[in-house]
Amino acid sequence: MSYSFKSHRAESPTSRQESEMAERKLRELVAAGNIGDPVERLRLLCLSRGATGILHLGRILRLMDNHGSRNLSRREFLHGLKEVGLELSEDETKEVFHRFDTNGDGSVNIDEFLLSIRPPLSDSRLTIIDKAFCKMDHTGDGLITMDHLKHFYNVKASPRYQAGEDSEESILLKFLANFEKDTERDGKVTKEEFLNYYSAISASIDNDCYFDLMMRQFYKL
Known part of the structure; x- marks a missing residue:
């Protein structure tokens, strides 16, 4: 294989x-x-x-x-x-x-x-991911739109943007592409999809405080 x-x-x-x-x-x-x-x-x-x-x-x-x-x-x-x-x-x-x-x-x-x-998430990480999602889920129906992500995701927190290595639009498009592929566009992100994405991000970060800070910076929590 x-x-x-x-x-x-x-x-x-x-x-x-x-x-x-x-x-x-x-x-x-x-x-x-x-x-x-x-x-x-x-x-x-x-x-x-x-x-x-x-x-x-x-x-x-x-x-x-x-x-x-x-x-x-x-x-x-x-x-x-x-x-x-x-x-x-x-x-x-x-x-x-x-x-x-x-x-x-x-x-x-x-x-x-x-x-x-999914890699296990500590209570503190689940809490901060939930806060980020709930901030965007105004209706409480467990769905956010791509427009919500565009509005709330803080591209300027990206080191590549801060270093002038990539434009705000390019970074945003790459981020949104994680949630919608060309053949699978419905304009919505479920809480499950949001958790699945950040559980893998979480698996790459050992420090709870760093993960918490990252989420707060990117979603202005």
């Missing part, structure tokens, strides 16, 4: 840490090969793609959800994992599906699955 690292990072104070984290996870993934816990391999696969890896996994799984129930049949679930690039043996296929078919009804809940894949 071969993997390649493709960077889709937003310009941010964490770009270097994120790149290092992604490359480290890629090395771990290559070292693991086709052995070890398949769920951990999926987590490494996502993180090796940077902050958008788990975000992309969530998108793929939602595309498999033809009925909009947030639950996937075995066929839909395994097809989604294959689409994201995870190769499983027949035994691993059965193991992964049964591990997440928690109530034995023949389906896997997308939200519960993504929660198990």
Whole structure:
């Protein structure tokens, strides 16, 4: 099995840490090969793609959800994992599906699955991410628009902007591209997508205070 690292990072104070984290996870993934816990391999696969890896996994799984129930049949679930690039043996296929078919009804809940894949977030980090999202979610319906991100994301906090290495518009467009791809534009960002993105960013930052400061600067909290 071969993997390649493709960077889709937003310009941010964490770009270097994120790149290092992604490359480290890629090395771990290559070292693991086709052995070890398949769920951990999926987590490494996502993180090796940077902050958008788990975000992309969530998108793929939602595309498999033809009925909009947030639950996937075995066929839909395994097809989604294959689409994201995870190769499983027949035994691993059965193991992964049964591990997440928690109530034995023949389906896997997308939200519960993504929660198990996402790197863990401390209470303090969850709180600051929630504050940033809630600041933009005026209606309280768990959705923000791309216009909200444009309005609230503080591009001028980017070191690349401050150093004159990139324009405000360019940095903003790169950041927004993390949440909407050309083929997947709906103009909205869910709280799940926001959490998935920042959970990967969080995985690249060891210091809680630094993560908190970064969120406060970028969302003017």
